Amino acid sequence: MTILAGVSVLLLFSCSNPFAERTSESIGKDSVILSDILKQVDSIAGWSQIDFEKLGIIAKMAYADTANFMHEKIYPCAKCFLRPEAAAALIKAADIAKKQNLRLVIYDCYRPRVYQQKMYDIVQNPDYVAAPGNGSKHNRGLAVDIALADASGVLLDFGCAFDDFSEKAHYTYQGISEQAKSNRKKLRDIMVEAGFEPYKNEWWHFNYSTVSYPSDDFLWNCN
Numbered sequence: 001m002t003i004l005a006g007v008s009v010l011l012l013f014s015c016s017n018p019f020a021e022r023t024s025e026s027i028g029k030d031s032v033i034l035s036d037i038l039k040q041v042d043s044i045a046g047w048s049q050i051d052f053e054k055l056g057i058i059a060k061m062a063y064a065d066t067a068n069f070m071h072e073k074i075y076p077c078a079k080c081f082l083r084p085e086a087a088a089a090l091i092k093a094a095d096i097a098k099k100q101n102l103r104l105v106i107y108d109c110y111r112p113r114v115y116q117q118k119m120y121d122i123v124q125n126p127d128y129v130a131a132p133g134n135g136s137k138h139n140r141g142l143a144v145d146i147a148l149a150d151a152s153g154v155l156l157d158f159g160c161a162f163d164d165f166s167e168k169a170h171y172t173y174q175g176i177s178e179q180a181k182s183n184r185k186k187l188r189d190i191m192v193e194a195g196f197e198p199y200k201n202e203w204w205h206f207n208y209s210t211v212s213y214p215s216d217d218f219l220w221n222c223n
């Protein structure tokens, strides 16, 4: 039912909305299938959008750019949607970071479920990208990929980049500097205090598991 509704909405927008064209271009050969599934919406009930500027958060939304492991821009623009409880926890994390003279750097929030398959097909390792069957908490608006920067916006050293899907990304990986280990702990402490759970295989990934929601497939409007 919702998928059919999504298709009708998309058909209505497909000729006049430049955003729809950009999406198709960026998704390339998968565009027909993805366009059939993604629901394009103007307002999203039951979700909260994070106001980067108001919270002093640095938005590095990786999939709204080509600087990611797929080298492909898959989101039409950089927006961060979360379920309200996770959004409240993220606001708390931003506040805790601020008190330590630090700023949050966000790489990903809600991720439409349809993209989970695309990412999984490339990485093919459930340690780093959740299998599409159950999906990821990103698909439910209950996960964030995040780092820390100093007050002037310079990214702290975490020992490896976000999206480094190797053992270097493991929280307890020993082959990094003491400073990087300390920064990983600093990030983890802030996020845990705010109510998130860490993920051992990726220093940047945090789940909000106090509530549960279904996966979704809406794609935000950039206007």
Ligand SMILES: [Zn+2]
Pocket (backbone or CB within 6 Å): 108, 138, 143, 144, 145, 204, 205, 206
């Ligand atoms: Zn993640």
